[in-house]
Every structure is written in C-alpha cells, then in structure tokens.
Amino acid sequence: NAGVTQTPKFQVLKTGQSMTLQCAQDMNHEYMSWYRQDPGMGLRLIHYSVGAGITDQGEVPNGYNVSRSTTEDFPLRLLSAAPSQTSVYFCASSEDLIGNSPLHFGNGTRLTVT
Amino acid sequence: GESVGLHLPTLSVQEGDNSIINCAYSNSASDYFIWYKQESGKGPQFIIDIRSNMDKRQGQRVTVLLNKTVKHLSLQIAATQPGDSAVYFCAEIPETGANNLFFGTGTRLTVIP
DSSP, rough: OOOOEEEEEEEEOOTTTOOOEEESSSSSSEOOOOOOOEETOEEEEEEEEEEEEOOOOOOOOOTTEEESSOOOOOOOSSSSSOOGGGGEEEEEEESOTTSSSEEEOOEEEEEEEE | BBBGGGGEEEEETTTTSEEEEEEOOOOOOEEEEEEEEEEETSSOOEEEEEEEOOEEEEOSSSOOOOOOOOOEEEEEEOOGGGGOEEEEEEEEEETTOOOOOOEEEOEEEEEEO
C-alpha cells in the first residue's frame, strides 16, 4: 500500500494565483483531513471529511476549499493565494473517527506564495 | 535526558540512554492522546496512543505515561538510537466525538552517537 500520497511536493505561487493540492489514500479510510504546519505553531486543522460527500471546517479554514467526491481523494483548493498561506500542508486519513484510530499522514506539500 | 514540553523544545541524549519527552495539556476533558514522530522532510508518523482511562501503555521501546491529575503526558524511549532523532509531537482529542486533533509545538530530540 502507498498509504497517503500528496502531490506536488513543492510549489511556488504568486499572490492571487489558484491551485489544487492533491491527496489520495488507498487504505479505504473514511476520515480525511488537511493540516498546515508553520514554525513554532504545530499542526492546525484546515478542513476535514468523515466520508464521501461530507466536509467540514477545522480551525483555520479561511482561504481554502475542499470537496470529497470519492473515498480515496480529498483535494485542497486555494482560490487566491496569499503570502500568509506559505506553509507545509499535510493530508491525513484514518480508518475511523480520529478518537478511535490514529491519523496517518502524507509527506507534505511545501507551498511558497510570493 | 528529560524535557518539559513547550518550554524546552530541544533535547539531546547519548546513544543508548533513555529519553523522556514531556507534554502538558490544559483540557481535563481530553479523551485521547497520541505521540507522533516527524523526521525532516516527512509527515508525522504515529508512534503510540493512549486513552484517558489508562495511565500507561507500552510499545516497542516506547512507553507513554498519562497523569490526568496534573494533565501531563510523557513519552519514554528506551535505549535511544540515532534513528530516533526527530521532532516529537503530542496531540490530543479535546473531547469525545471531536474531529480535531490539537498538536503541541513539538520537541526536537537529537541523539549523540
């Protein structure tokens, strides 16, 4: 199993550009989520999904959209990138609700917005 | 070696010694705790978890201790190896049924050969 796969690994955007960060998992996990990691701030939840067709906001959702059309995929969209969105983004999945099973993370996308 | 979570973000230990990484949490209703290891350029990797109805859980070379009275969590690594060098995060579920893990800022463990 590949686990959680994120693409691209690195991306540079100009302010105002849009892009989609891809996330796919092959473990048939129902729960998927996106976190951002900034120096000195730990990981913070952006959006999550408890199953196909269901998404909800996390701690820092502004500036990001998500959709969950299949169990496997959970893309994160930046509609108009801002320098404050420079960060490392991690996608994660778990078999069940995160209180019942641990999150498994991808290796991240490092995004720089200039 | 021993660290006190957020106030000492780095910990250096000699290879072969035991490591203790500490984490304090503030929510007495927190129900589930997880330790993650993150190596440079990689995503966090699950190490061990513990529920609030337990005070100790052991894995391979790792032990997690939970003290609910003082809201303190620790990760003990036995016979620390160079491959254990990484940043270690504790994370908590703030309440039963919540869908968010709250992460600490991490402790960087450096193993000295």
